[in-house]
Amino acid sequence: MSGAMSGAMSEITSAGRPSPGRPSRGQGAFEVLRAQLREAAAAFADGPDALEGILLGMVDDVDRAVREPLEIFPVCHHSPASALAMARRLRRKRPKVVYLELCEDMAPLLTELRNCRLPVAVQAFATEIDGFPAEWSPLSVVAPVTEASAEYQAIAYALDTPGVELVLVDRSSDHVFQWDARRAETTRPDGPDGPGGSDGGEEAGLHGDAVGVEIGDLRPRFAELEEHLLRHGRVRHWSEWWHQYVEQPLGESDHESYRQAMLLIGSLFRRLAPGDPHRLRVDEDRERHMWTRMRQHLAASGTDPADCLYVCGAFHAVSRVAEFGVGGAGGFEPGPRTATTWQYGLIPSSHAAIEAQFGLAPGSVSIAATVWAKNLRRTRVEPYRLAGQAGAKPRKKTGGQAKKQAAAPPQASPAPEAPAADRLSGFLRQPPVLDGLDEAELLGWSVEIVRAARRNGYLASTADAIAVFETSILLAGMRDRARPTPYDFQDAAVTCIEKDAVPGRRDVRRLVEIMMGGDRIGQVGYESLPPLARDVYDRLAPLELKLQQRGVRRALLDIAARPELEQCSDVLWMLRYLLPRGAARPVMGERKLGERPIQESWDLALGTHQRALIELGYEGVSIEQVLEQRLRRAAYDPKATAAGVLAAGEDATLYLRSRRLADELGTHALQVLSAERSVDGAPEVLRRIRRLLAYYRTAEPALPPWIESFVRTGYAHYCTLLPTAFTDDDATVRQVAAMLGFLFSMEGLALSLGCDRTQLELAVAQSHPENPSKTALLWAAQTQLGHLSRAELSARCGELLANPLVVPAYPRYLSGFLHALEPAPGLTGFVVEAVSNAFGRLPDEVLLPWLPTLITTLRSGGAELAPLLIREAGRIFPGRLAELDEWTPPWRAGPAAGPEPAPVRSGRPGGGGAALLAAHPAALDAVAALLGCDEPWQTAAPARTGAALTGRYPDTAAALEALLADV
Structure with a gap:
């Protein structure tokens, strides 16, 4: 069937045959065309069956649409030929009602187009959805509007002409998603013109993930048909084929020829569309909805159908549903909308965004804008522009004329026109003609592209301009074209100028697109x-x-x-x-x-x-409200973690300075932490709770209640999970170190809030890791608790280095010690000692492969720990290279390597602790004030009166002595 249809198309579009005469009064409007198609079907298909049904059905579709009392105006989106024909028809017909194929709930926004610079897009947006899957949120529907589009001409005419009513008749934005199966072809991300459509960079994303709605999505849905048209038309993509074989001929045609040709193309694409039941049902439901809305409006307003104009895509203009026409049967109700709250507004659009969303070729919309301007100059047709539109020319009217036109209704329609005759037969045989204006334009393009190429670093000359001009004509002739198109010119410029290198940032193809008008980006005015x-x-x-x-x-x-x-x-x-x-x-x-x-x-x-x-602006009336809503949404998300909720609370304090919201989110973080059974977020929790504690301790007179509850609950929570985390393979060393860091750094506050240190001691005692890194981490925790001395820890590391079977795993122990600096920063000197011993005693085959691991560990999980090691190493190691030969590490300097002396626990005033405290009475006074001891000194010597107090509290004296000894 594909070959037969290809032959029939060739027969229809062949040029050079004589145009048939006008049919006689006794014949139907398209009887001559029907006879020709019967002969073509018999010749190409060896029989008048299937092909004849398709070809004659196309003529029947055109005849049916032309005979409809309510005039149907078929259009194609962003087509300058459609816009030009629309402007002509509106000025001649002057309809009182314009029915437009656009979402009916977008009507109130159209008046805001006056305050914008085109192109812009009308948008319906919803974040709080009800009735749709949650993963679809947010929902967005956009309808782009450009000046070179038939819909804009209709909108401008209806809004600026007194007495004219504009009625949008398509389904609502809510029904767009109700009827949408969320298939990839809805937005056509990878159209036939190339993956992703236009390569517009940032501008191509102006519509985001919105679903595009346009008037007249006219494109073959039958892949073999489109492939055939591109191959036999000798073009690269669909936009070029449309420009050559439809756009140029229709730009010079009369109204009836344009209308019948567009109806014929719509019928062809509709009859050869694949049998996708979902898409066919959506198309037919839209057509039923539109015709039902138009009949309801006609009945309610009493308007004569002859005074109306129905603007829709050519694909829908030849609909075969029962509701078609003013006298259609039955009615259609789309069903109720969901409870979703929709917001409406205008957003900026661009040529690249339109091309990317609807699968058009790069630069095609810019070329359409150039063709639109050229058609206006050539035909002298005055287009419609909204009053106040950016770029619109002010209308020159006297005050009396303006008042008269404002008070008077639109002109009555002329006498009923005669039934349309067959214009298709002659139009399809008419060849395009190259006139002098096109040659002058091509010469101007050739000079301009050479000038642009010079500015971008190309070694172009006048000879290149001549070559581009001649090559464009040559390419057009090779492709059976009567005149070069912008696409022919683009190919010729690339061939003659770019050659084999691109010296600058832009290639010649991009320079041609810029020269043709570039990517125009719209703007929404302040008032809108x-x-x-x-x-x-x-x-x-x-x-x-x-x-x-x-x-x-x-x-x-x-x-x-x-x-x-x-x-x-x-x-x-x-x-x-x-x-x-x-x-x-x-x-x-x-x-x-x-x-x-x-x-x-x-x-x-x-x-x-x-x-x-x-x-x-769709989410709230102020940015503070939107930020608060987003923070709440992130915090109360079912997948939210304690770290994420803490982050939301911190952002509430940081950006909103809202104590109320921070306390609410902090309380919720406490609940989320209690429900967690993993330690994945422990590092982030530790980092954020430390930062919040430091802030509230300096900015508030007292800690918020939720902070105290979080520390108390977190202490018990991590003590419970600690033994399991040490043996769990999924828990990383960094996560376990963060848990220990929380327990040790928050221990003082937790104990003051009623926690028991026995929980931590039991958790450490019940931990039995097998991983070397976690084993080293456990040893560090035992040292921090006082269950393991520094000397014993050094001895264990020495045993590891002395055991040949353990030496290959020693770097993993060192990784554990590096992470141990998080809970036990006091072990920094020991870590420097362990790393130094590793560099001194490990063989190269073990040390060298481990060095990248050490570096990546410090970079990824220990960036905040590296300064501790560097500072300690700088304190221990000599500062000059000459001193290194005579330098002895402090851990090998005799007494420092021996066992730590036992603390002196003596209650006598003459003991070591008493003598030390007597020598520093100011420190003792501070400790006494912290303990609440306001008793007077019990000794006769004022400078030594602290000795009596130390005698009464021997445990405190011993603890202070041990603390000062470490310092």
């Missing part, structure tokens, strides 16, 4: 922004920057000299948290708990990321 976005711009006004423009703006904040800029700093830090990377980037300055900013420097690109800022 949501309240949140306007509030952001107002609060950043003291910076005196044009933040709505695209590009990067440098902001310098001298907060010390201008304290009012601190509010701008708060806004910028919140924007940095909420917006994508690059929208607000700090160059100088940082925000930490407990610190106030002095000077800051920022790179701001809010105009470039206007879409993200607008979508924030």
Whole structure:
């Protein structure tokens, strides 16, 4: 069937045959065309069966749509030919009602297009969904609008012409997702024009993950048909085929020829579409919905169908559903909407974003904009533009004329037109003609591309301009084209100028795209922004920057000299948290708990990321509200961890300075920690709780209750998990070290809150690791608890180095000791000793492979521990190279290597502890104040009166003596 259809298409589009005359009154409008198609079907298919049914069915579809009393205007999205035909038809017909194929709930937004610079997209957005799977959130539907589009011409005409009503008749945004199976072809990420469509970089992502809705998605759904058209049309992609064989001929045709040709193409693509039941059902439901809405509006308003215009895609214009037409049978109800709350607004769009979302060729929308401008100059058709639109020319009307037109309804429709005659037969045989204007334009392109190539480092000359001109004509002739297209010119420029190297950042193909108009990026005006976005711009006004423009703006904040800029700093830090990377980037300055900013420097690109800022407005009326909602959402997520909830609480304090929200999230973090049964987040929990403790101890008179509860619960929680974590293979050494770090660093506070140290001692006693790294970590914990002396720990390491069977695993013990600095920073000197002994005694075949592991361990999990080792090594090792030969490590210097002396526990005043304390009465006074002892001195010597107190408290004296001995 594919070969037969290919022959039939060739027969239809062949050029040079005489055009048939107009059919007589006794014949139907398309009887001559039907007869020709019957002959073609019999010749190419060896029989008039299947092929004849398809070809004659296409003519029947066109005839049915043309005879409909409510005029159907078929269009293709972002087609300059459709826009030109629409502008012509609106000025002649002057309809009173315009029905538009667009989501019916987007109607209130269309008036806001006056405040924008096209292209922009109408968006429906939902974050709080009800009735859809949670993983779909957020939901987003966009409908891009460009000036070179038929829908914009219809919108501008309806909104600026008094007495004209614009009615959107397509399904709602909610039903877009109700009827959508979330298949890949919905957004066409990898269209036939190339993977990902356009390579527009940042601009290609202006629509995000939104589902695109456009008027007239006209493209073959039958892969073999599209492949055949591209091969026989000698083009690379569908956009080029459409420009050559549809766009150019229709741009010069009259209304009826345009209308019938578009209907014929829509019928062809519809009849050769694959039998996808889901997609077919969605298409038919949309058509039933649109015709039902139009009949309901006609019945309610009493408008004559002859005064209306129905603007839809050519694919839907030839619908075969029973509801088709003003006299269609039955009605259709799409069903109720879900409880999802939808927000509506305008977001900036671009040519690259449209190309990427709808699978168009790179540069095709820019070329369409260039063709649109060329058609306006050539035909002198005055397009419709919304009053106040950026780039629109003011209308020149006298006051009386303006008042008269405002008060008068639109002109009545002319007398009913005669039934449309067959224009297809002649139009399909008409060859395109190359006129002098096209040659002049091609010459201008050739000169301009050489000039652009020179600016970008190419060694181009006037000879290259001539070569590009002649090569463009040659390529067009080789491809059976009457005149070169922009795509022919692009290929010729690449061949003649680029040659074999690209000296600069842009190649010739990209230079041609820029020359043809480039990627135009729209902008939403201040008046059309949501309240949140306007509030952001107002609060950043003291910076005196044009933040709505695209590009990067440098902001310098001298907060010390201008304290009012601190509010701008708060806004910028919140924007940095909420917006994508690059929208607000700090160059100088940082925000930490407990610190106030002095000077800051920022790179701001809010105009470039206007879409993200607008979508924030769908979530709340201020950035503080949005930030609080996001922090709550992250904290109360079912998969949230204790570390994540602590991070949310810290951000609430850091950015919002909200004690209420921080206390709420902290209490929730306590509950999440109690429910956790793994230690994956222990390092992050330790880091954040230490930071919060340091902040509240300096900024608040007392610790918040949730902090005390968190420390108390965390102490018991990690004591319970410690024995299991030591033997669990899934628990890493860093995670176990973080648990010990929490227990040892929080021990003083936990014991003061009622915890029992026996829990920790029992947990360590019940731990029996087999992994060397964890074994070393356990030895460090025993040393910290006092169950293992430093001398015994050094002796164990010496035994490991003396055992040949254990030497290969000794580096893993050292890794454990490195992580042990987290819970026991007092072992820094011992770790330096152990590493030094390893470098001195390990063989090279063991030491050298271990060095990368040591470096990566310090870099990934011990970046904060490396300064401790460096500082201790700098204190121990000599500072000069000449001193190294005579240097003896302190752990080999005799007494230092011996066993530690037992602490003196004597209650007599003449004991070692009593003498030491008597020599330092100020220290004793401070300890007495901490213990609450306000009794007077009991000795006659004022300088020695602390001795009596030490005699009464011998345990305290012994503890202080031991502490001072370590120092």
